[in-house]
Amino acid sequence: MPQCAARRSSAQRKNLAIIRVIDADDSSKVEQGTKRLRLSSVERSQDQMASQLLSMEVGGSRGRSLALAPLWEGLPLELRMKILGKLPLQKLLHFRAVCSDWRNMIDSGQVLYEGPSGKPTVLYHHPGGLLQTGGGDSVPHLALPNSAKSTWERHVLPFTGCNWTATELESLIFLLASDGGLLCFSKKSTPNTFTIYNPLTKRWRYLIPASQVLSHISRRASLPRKFSIDGRAFWNILDTLLVGLVMNKESGSYKLVVAGIDREAGPETQIYDSAGNVWRRSTPLPLMSKTDSGYGSLYAERGISHAGCVYWHIYEDAWTDFHGLLKFNFELETWSFVNQSTPCDKSLHLQIVPYQRHVLLFEWATGVAEYSDDYITREVSDLLKLGPEIKLGDEGLRELIHFNGRMIPVGATDEDYAFPVGVISQGDTIFVVFRPIRRGHEFPLRIHVCGGRKWLPMYDLIRSLSSLSAFSPTLRAFV
Known part of the structure; x- marks a missing residue:
C-alpha cells in the first residue's frame, strides 16, 4: 500500500x-x-x-x-x-x-472497474472568452451542478495550458462530441487536432488524423457564417466538421469518427480506435442533396451518440430551408442520410434526443412570440425514413416532461413564467431546459429534472442550449 x-x-x-x-x-x-x-x-x-x-x-x-x-x-x-x-x-x-x-x-488500466457509471447529470461548457454576465473573460471550463449546495462547481480544462489567452477567438475550445463519460474538444485554429478528455479522472489525449479531413481551411473560414457563443458573434470552421464518439462500456475503449462536410474537402472519413491506438480511413460520406440556392454550404450541429451510432442535424446557410439527418453506424461503418422534401416555413430549431431505445425528433420555435403548443411539426416527417429508431416526440413524452403545451409559472405573478426550449437526455434520465421570462426580461436558462419535479440550481452563464449536454461520470472510460 x-x-x-x-x-x-x-x-x-x-x-x-x-x-x-x-x-x-x-x-x-x-x-x-x-x-x-x-x-x-x-x-x-x-x-x-x-x-x-x-x-x-x-x-x-x-x-x-x-x-x-x-x-x-x-x-x-x-x-x-x-x-x-x-x-x-x-x-x-x-x-x-x-x-x-x-x-x-x-x-493504469489494470483496475477493471465493474460497477455502474455515476448518476447522469447536466454538464455546462464554456469555450472561454467574453462573459455575457459580469464582464471580463473566462478560461475554457466545465461546470457541474451541486444540488446539495445549490450551486455549480467549475472545473477548468487542464489541457488549455498556462499561457491561454482570450484575445484571439481561435484560442476558444469547443465541445464537439461526448459519450460514456468522455468528451471531445477542438479549437478553431487547429480543427484537425482533437482532445479526448475524461472529467472524472482528469486524463486527456491529443489525437491528430493521419491526413487533414478539412482542406482549404483559410478560404472556408472566411465564408459568411455567423456563430454566437455567450453573445459574441464570429465565424467557426468547426461547424463544417462531423465528429462522433462512442465508448464501449465493457472494455472502456472508444472510437472517434471525423469527416469534413465542406464541399471543397471531399468525402473522406477517418476513424480512430483507442483499442489499437490507430487511425484508418473508412466509408466515404454519401452525397447529400442540396438546394439550388447558389450557396450550398452545409453545416452540422453537435452529434448525438446512441446505441453505437451517431446522429447529426445537417442544414444549409441561413438563406435556405434545407434540413437533413445523417447517421454513422460504427459497427457496420456505414453512413445513412435523409433530407426533408418540403422547406420549413417558420424559424424552428431541430433537436435530436436519444431516449431509451429510440431517437426522438423535436422542433422548437426560436423566439418567445413564436412558441405554441404545436412545437412538434409535421415538416420533419420525412426524416423518419432514416431508420425504425427515429420517432417524433409523442403525447406520452410530453406528459412525462410536464410540457402540456403551456407556459410553466416560476414566480408569484402572471408576468413570471418560463417556456421549454429543449430537452437533454442520458439513458432514461431527461432534463428539460426552460427559458424564464420575468416582467419581460430574459434570465439564465433553468433546468428541470424530469419525473423528479426538481429544479437544478441556477447558473448565470447558461444562456444557450448548445452549451449544455448530459454526462455520466465513469472510471471505465480509459483515455
Whole structure:
C-alpha cells in the first residue's frame, strides 16, 4: 500500500469535488462487493485481509493505514486489482484522491472497474472568452451542478495550458462530441487536432488524423457564417466538421469518427480506435442533396451518440430551408442520410434526443412570440425514413416532461413564467431546459429534472442550449 498521509492537501480535496455529482453508495456495499468475489482456493485464505482493506475508511488515522499496509502488500497484484475493481465508484474515487501513487495505480488500466457509471447529470461548457454576465473573460471550463449546495462547481480544462489567452477567438475550445463519460474538444485554429478528455479522472489525449479531413481551411473560414457563443458573434470552421464518439462500456475503449462536410474537402472519413491506438480511413460520406440556392454550404450541429451510432442535424446557410439527418453506424461503418422534401416555413430549431431505445425528433420555435403548443411539426416527417429508431416526440413524452403545451409559472405573478426550449437526455434520465421570462426580461436558462419535479440550481452563464449536454461520470472510460 502506498505510504500516504490520510490528511489530504487542499489540492487533493479539490480533486474530490466532482464526486458530489455521483450517487453515494452505502458503505455496506463495500462488504457486499467483497462477498461477491469468487476466489480460487489459494486466494480464499486471503479473503479476510481483503475484507479489512475494503472496509477501511480513507479518512482514518495514519497509524491505521500503516498497520494495514503489510496486509495489502501481502496480496498478489492480480487480487489487489480485483479488489479495487469491486469498490463502489465513490469509494474508488476516494482512494484515487489519496495520493499520486493510488491515482496512478487506479488509472493504469489494470483496475477493471465493474460497477455502474455515476448518476447522469447536466454538464455546462464554456469555450472561454467574453462573459455575457459580469464582464471580463473566462478560461475554457466545465461546470457541474451541486444540488446539495445549490450551486455549480467549475472545473477548468487542464489541457488549455498556462499561457491561454482570450484575445484571439481561435484560442476558444469547443465541445464537439461526448459519450460514456468522455468528451471531445477542438479549437478553431487547429480543427484537425482533437482532445479526448475524461472529467472524472482528469486524463486527456491529443489525437491528430493521419491526413487533414478539412482542406482549404483559410478560404472556408472566411465564408459568411455567423456563430454566437455567450453573445459574441464570429465565424467557426468547426461547424463544417462531423465528429462522433462512442465508448464501449465493457472494455472502456472508444472510437472517434471525423469527416469534413465542406464541399471543397471531399468525402473522406477517418476513424480512430483507442483499442489499437490507430487511425484508418473508412466509408466515404454519401452525397447529400442540396438546394439550388447558389450557396450550398452545409453545416452540422453537435452529434448525438446512441446505441453505437451517431446522429447529426445537417442544414444549409441561413438563406435556405434545407434540413437533413445523417447517421454513422460504427459497427457496420456505414453512413445513412435523409433530407426533408418540403422547406420549413417558420424559424424552428431541430433537436435530436436519444431516449431509451429510440431517437426522438423535436422542433422548437426560436423566439418567445413564436412558441405554441404545436412545437412538434409535421415538416420533419420525412426524416423518419432514416431508420425504425427515429420517432417524433409523442403525447406520452410530453406528459412525462410536464410540457402540456403551456407556459410553466416560476414566480408569484402572471408576468413570471418560463417556456421549454429543449430537452437533454442520458439513458432514461431527461432534463428539460426552460427559458424564464420575468416582467419581460430574459434570465439564465433553468433546468428541470424530469419525473423528479426538481429544479437544478441556477447558473448565470447558461444562456444557450448548445452549451449544455448530459454526462455520466465513469472510471471505465480509459483515455
